[in-house]
Amino acid sequence: MKGKYLPFIFFPILISFLFLSPLGVNGKDKDEDIVEDEKKVILCHARTPEDAKNGYNLLNVSKKSVFDKKDSEDGKGHDNHVVDIIPSFTYFVKEDVFTGEYDYKDKKKDGSCPNGYEEYGKLENCRKAKYEKLDVEKTYPGSAKWLLEAGKIVLDNDCKFPELCEYKTAAKYGEWSDWKGELGTLNIYKVRTVSAFDLIQYQLFGDEYACNTEDRYDACDMTETKTSVSAWVEDPSNTEKEIQTTIVAKVDSTDEKVICESSFTTASRDIEQGEVLGENTQQGEVLGENTQQGDVLGTTSVVLAKTGASSDLYIFIVQAVLMLGTLVSGTLLVKKYI
Amino acid sequence: MNRTHYLVLTAVLFLSTALFTIFVFIPTVNPYEVVNVQLQTPMRETIEIESLPSLKDFWSMEENTTKIIDAQILNRELPTKWQGKKIFFKYTYIGEYSENTQTILNDLLLNEYKWQKQLDENGNIVFGGIILAKDKTYQLHTHNSYSKGNRYFLLGDLLDNYNSNNELIGTQIRFGNVTLEAKWAKDVKILEENSFPFADLIISTCLERNSYRRLVSGWDIERE
Numbered sequence: 317m318k319g320k321y322l323p324f325i326f327f328p329i330l331i332s333f334l335f336l337s338p339l340g341v342n343g344k345d346k347d348e349d350i351v352e353d354e355k356k357v358i359l360c361h362a363r364t365p366e367d368a369k370n371g372y373n374l375l376n377v378s379k380k381s382v383f384d385k386k387d388s389e390d391g392k393g394h395d396n397h398v399v400d401i402i403p404s405f406t407y408f409v410k411e412d413v414f415t416g417e418y419d420y421k422d423k424k425k426d427g428s429c430p431n432g433y434e435e436y437g438k439l440e441n442c443r444k445a446k447y448e449k450l451d452v453e454k455t456y457p458g459s460a461k462w463l464l465e466a467g468k469i470v471l472d473n474d475c476k477f478p479e480l481c482e483y484k485t486a487a488k489y490g491e492w493s494d495w496k497g498e499l500g501t502l503n504i505y506k507v508r509t510v511s512a513f514d515l516i517q518y519q520l521f522g523d524e525y526a527c528n529t530e531d532r533y534d535a536c537d538m539t540e541t542k543t544s545v546s547a548w549v550e551d552p553s554n555t556e557k558e559i560q561t562t563i564v565a566k567v568d569s570t571d572e573k574v575i576c577e578s579s580f581t582t583a584s585r586d587i588e589q590g591e592v593l594g595e596n597t598q599q600g601e602v603l604g605e606n607t608q609q610g611d612v613l614g615t616t617s618v619v620l621a622k623t624g625a626s627s628d629l630y631i632f633i634v635q636a637v638l639m640l641g642t643l644v645s646g647t648l649l650v651k652k653y654i
Numbered sequence: 655m656n657r658t659h660y661l662v663l664t665a666v667l668f669l670s671t672a673l674f675t676i677f678v679f680i681p682t683v684n685p686y687e688v689v690n691v692q693l694q695t696p697m698r699e700t701i702e703i704e705s706l707p708s709l710k711d712f713w714s715m716e717e718n719t720t721k722i723i724d725a726q727i728l729n730r731e732l733p734t735k736w737q738g739k740k741i742f743f744k745y746t747y748i749g750e751y752s753e754n755t756q757t758i759l760n761d762l763l764l765n766e767y768k769w770q771k772q773l774d775e776n777g778n779i780v781f782g783g784i785i786l787a788k789d790k791t792y793q794l795h796t797h798n799s800y801s802k803g804n805r806y807f808l809l810g811d812l813l814d815n816y817n818s819n820n821e822l823i824g825t826q827i828r829f830g831n832v833t834l835e836a837k838w839a840k841d842v843k844i845l846e847e848n849s850f851p852f853a854d855l856i857i858s859t860c861l862e863r864n865s866y867r868r869l870v871s872g873w874d875i876e877r878e
Contacts, residue, residue, distance in 0.1 A: 414775030616789035617848040622760045624860035625769040625799035642667040649660040
């Protein structure tokens, strides 16, 4: 890159400006302070003891109290309470932000820069970047408990626990037994225990509170039909069309990871017109969730913008001609008259 | 030519060279111009997720106001030169498409969002782009230097890089408090083909200098 500039090294003024480019080498530490603001966040604060076994209190507190250790009773911000349920939120932080301006000073006689100033380029000058405090938006990601499904449920329920086994249970499987029954006949099976435990108790406290228990025989003795529909994506074999795949699977009714049988169908349509050309043959209940926005609503056109980084060739040529002209005329002047 | 002629000629040339250097050459060849913006993004308190949220629920879409937010590439490798740097995203929303949108857009791209403005004073990367609304979807226009991220630090370079490696679709980028995932990408000459399916955000960048070839990609909000 710098090789391009070699023809111009005769001109200190050029070099000085070239090295004005701030390359981010100034390692000024950022001074972060949580900004006090009037906005608050609703969270679930664990009652004592801190394991939340006695439940939560619904609090509407300042966002600062999530971080600041001074304002809380036990000297800790809510973020330090392991079981508190704190949702994700945004807040402002004061940070030093470069203003785009510098203070300049000459080098000292020994060639070094004054304290706080840095040398740059090949100039005789030193400079120091100017900063000002500005509010920068940050995102608090949410506490560990809030990231769990149970945490969101409790927060949505004003920090109260739903009745045990009321909301959702999770299955726990025992080991399969050895084969039982009469060998050599169809009357042969394996069996295992399947228990369901309360999801909220398990996720928040690790307690496997059993809701019910049953014996289950071989996988796929009871099945459920599940259907998942993909998003519309461009057809790899035809760029003017897009396709959507529907998968219909029969899964074991107590262990969804066991797929007993499956089939898929594909629908196709024109991208521009949104016309369905194929037939969606999906059957059965749609139990999955399609997180896309739904059908393609139409099309749009993109504005033609000048987003290409510009070519600088002609600038270099003009600069070279001007500098050579100056050099030649100056040399002639010196030789003839000075 | 006598002495006066030489003096005048030398002076004129020297002055011209100095002015050209200061006002044209330096601003043009300077590879990195520091980004300096006022950070005054308003805080969004609560998202009501009764219907699917759109981009305006996450980003401030106050017309003709510059905003800057954090950005993070979630599931793709960054170019070697980019590693260890924080990434910010600076944008200006210029409103609904109208007759003079293209003029405003190009003026911003060549000045406030000129391609040299890609780093802040600390050497952190600042993606820049202009957003407009058209046909009930948002478009982001951003620069590409065609170096695929090996030389400069532009969002267009990064998308070009991923697209060249067939990695663009599926790429997830977190902007502030929303994650966007690339759902489709097209390498098109938009004077010949300019019809694209809807997305929460359409990002457009050049693929060739002085050409109508664009990399256009559709990004949807990752909804939990």
